[in-house]
Amino acid sequence: MEYTISEVADKFNISIPTIRYYDKLGLLPLLKRNKGNVRTFSEADFDFLRMIEILKITGMELKDIRRYFYWCYLGNSTLKKRYDMFLERKKQAEEQINALKKSLQMIEYKCEYYKLANELGTTDHPSLEDICKPVEI
Amino acid sequence: MEYTISEVADKFNISIPTIRYYDKLGLLPLLKRNKGNVRTFSEADFDFLRMIEILKITGMELKDIRRYFYWCYLGNSTLKKRYDMFLERKKQAEEQINALKKSLQMIEYKCEYYKLANELGTTDHPSLEDICKPVEI
DNA sequence: ATAGGACCTAAAGTTGACTTTAGGTCAATA
DNA sequence: TATTGACCTAAAGTCAACTTTAGGTCCTAT
Numbered sequence: 001m002e003y004t005i006s007e008v009a010d011k012f013n014i015s016i017p018t019i020r021y022y023d024k025l026g027l028l029p030l031l032k033r034n035k036g037n038v039r040t041f042s043e044a045d046f047d048f049l050r051m052i053e054i055l056k057i058t059g060m061e062l063k064d065i066r067r068y069f070y071w072c073y074l075g076n077s078t079l080k081k082r083y084d085m086f087l088e089r090k091k092q093a094e095e096q097i098n099a100l101k102k103s104l105q106m107i108e109y110k111c112e113y114y115k116l117a118n119e120l121g122t123t124d125h126p127s128l129e130d131i132c133k134p135v136e137i
Numbered sequence: 138m139e140y141t142i143s144e145v146a147d148k149f150n151i152s153i154p155t156i157r158y159y160d161k162l163g164l165l166p167l168l169k170r171n172k173g174n175v176r177t178f179s180e181a182d183f184d185f186l187r188m189i190e191i192l193k194i195t196g197m198e199l200k201d202i203r204r205y206f207y208w209c210y211l212g213n214s215t216l217k218k219r220y221d222m223f224l225e226r227k228k229q230a231e232e233q234i235n236a237l238k239k240s241l242q243m244i245e246y247k248c249e250y251y252k253l254a255n256e257l258g259t260t261d262h263p264s265l266e267d268i269c270k271p272v273e274i
Numbered sequence: 275a276t277a278g279g280a281c282c283t284a285a286a287g288t289t290g291a292c293t294t295t296a297g298g299t300c301a302a303t304a
Numbered sequence: 305t306a307t308t309g310a311c312c313t314a315a316a317g318t319c320a321a322c323t324t325t326a327g328g329t330c331c332t333a334t
Contacts, residue, residue: 006310017293020312036300038311054240061290076259083251086244093241097234103191104230107223114220122213143280154323157282173330175281198320 003041012049019049026066027052029073058093140178149186163203164189166210195230 071078
């Protein structure tokens with residue numbers, strides 16, 4: 001089954017120019033064109049797009065994603081590099097999750113705080129005294 | 138207790154120019170200077186820097202953080218805006234955590250995959266056939 | 275007293291990831 | 305047949321968040 005660029009943009013919820021930009025950067029190495037020079041996407045390209053999504057979320061830069069794809073292309077000689085890369089991505093993802101969880105604690109506290117303040121119409125009230133500890137902002 | 142910009146840079150693990158940049162953007166509204174025009178940081182400024190850290194992690198832009206600080210300055214008339222803002226931040230943080238957890242699954246799978254491939258010296262081996270499902274990259 | 279180090283400013287430069295623009299091809303439909 | 309819509313390219317523009325540069329002040333220690 002083959003897909004047009006607009007179908008892929010819809011499917012992955014990214015813009016058409018972004019897909020072309022990724023292609024230009026070499027992030028879609030298996031992407032084919034038809035006789036009219038029009039891009040025709042298949043499952044193999046979706047695999048690449050999914051991997052781009054996954055790695056980007058962990059904060060990886062496009063040029064490093066490209067390098068990883070190139071390592072895959074080079075074959076077994078780059079297995080160690082790829083292993084190390086994923087260990088590093090795992091570390092980054094875990095660190096980000098931890099940082100977000102920590103931030104979320106304060107944010108949830110602030111939600112409570114402002115819920116109450118809204119009901120009272122003011123932050124200047126005895127019932128907010130003890131709940132307003134972490135930051136006075 | 139007062140601190141210099143280099144002490145604060147160390148404490149928060151950000152660069153001195155970044156602190157000056159935040160100050161310029163109005164993200165450190167309580168920051169004082171001594172007679173020599175040198176910034177002197179205190180706990181109140183740390184509260185702002187901590188809040189910047191927390192909100193930035195959830196993907197909030199500096200200009201929106203600034204607007205939040207301004208809302209705080211305006212007082213009780215902005216309580217609803219601030220409440221809604223933190224509800225939105227909570228949503229964003231949770232979504233990011235979920236996206237990262239999902240990515241982490243694939244990354245952990247890839248760690249396993251490449252650990253084995255490294256031991257075997259190749260990705261072209263029967264014991265990797267069944268483990269290599271999600272993406273062929 | 276002068277040299278060094280820590281601070282200051284304004285302004286320009288950088289980086290990454292896109293987005294926009296301008297101009298062109300091509301196939302199908304009114 | 306002509307025009308519309310979906311695609312194409314190359315190149316320029318944008319945006320956020322910094323960083324770098326160039327030049328200056330001020331205090332302290334040799």
